[in-house]
Amino acid sequence: MTSHADDSHEIPSTTSPPTVIQPQSLAHVLLKTPAAQxxxxxxxxxTFLGAKVAYENDMLYLLAYDEEHHRVGIFAPPGTVPKTHNSAGLAHFCFSYGTLRELATSYTQRKAHGITPSWCVNHGPTTSMYYADPDGNEIEVQVENFDDVNDVKMFLESDNFRMNPFGTDFDPETLIKRLDSGEAEKEIMKRIEIGPRTMP
Structure with missing residues (x-):
């Protein structure tokens, strides 16, 4: 009599798991902060976003600046400790502007509030400014340098990007002077190639 107690030799399934349906958009960012901050x-x-308050209570603060009911939230649950800057986790999040002039104007407006960037860099695909919030979280604001995604793909596959995936630093005040002189945005947005570059 044959025993069927051991079914450990079943043929494994060759069917792949389904691909997860892609989200429509990234809805919001929620940041934890100590109560003291x-x-x-x-x-x-x-101030940074020119945003409106969508909701607030003693430990939750939601901000909106477009059609979404809130884009950024600040959460201060009891027991939250200060950020450890060398720990793993989110490196930065990014907001986009439609034109280089808008990016430059936002820089000037933030500067009037005492908020200045820690790093201004033309990555190639984007012209970007990085800021650090009071907790040390990094924020990028950018404008796309290319109109066509295929041009971005070509740049990412280029020798210039392979040698320097970080980008070329720029002075925002000089950028504004170039804009004010009437120079075309697309000319200003072209990355100046400096050869190999290690992590800044």
């Missing part, structure tokens, strides 16, 4: 973070992000 809550008011400072609230003011910083409301």
């Amino acid at each position: 809550f008011e400072t973070m609230k003011t910083y992000y409301r």
Whole structure:
């Protein structure tokens, strides 16, 4: 009599798991902060984004600046400790502008509030400015340098990007002077190639 107790030799399935349906968009970012930093973070992000308050209570603060009901939230649950800057986790998040002039204007407006970037760089695909919030979270604001995604793909596959995937630094005040002189945005947005570059 044959025993069927051991079914460990079943033929494995060759069917692949289904591909997960892709999200329509990234809806919001929620940042945890210590209670002692809550008011400072609230003011910083409301100013940084020119945003409106969508909701707030003693530990939650939601900001909106477009059609989404909120894009950025600040959360101060009890027991939250300061950020450890060398730990793993989110490196930065990014907001896009439609034109180089808008990016430059946002820089000038933030500067008037005492908010200045820590790094300004033309990555190639984007012209970007990086800021650090009061907790040390990094924020990128950018404008796309190419109109066609295929041009971005070609740049990412180029020898110039292989040698220097970080980009070329720029002075925002010089960028503004070039814009004010009437120079075309597309000319200003071309990355100046500096050869190999290690991590800044």
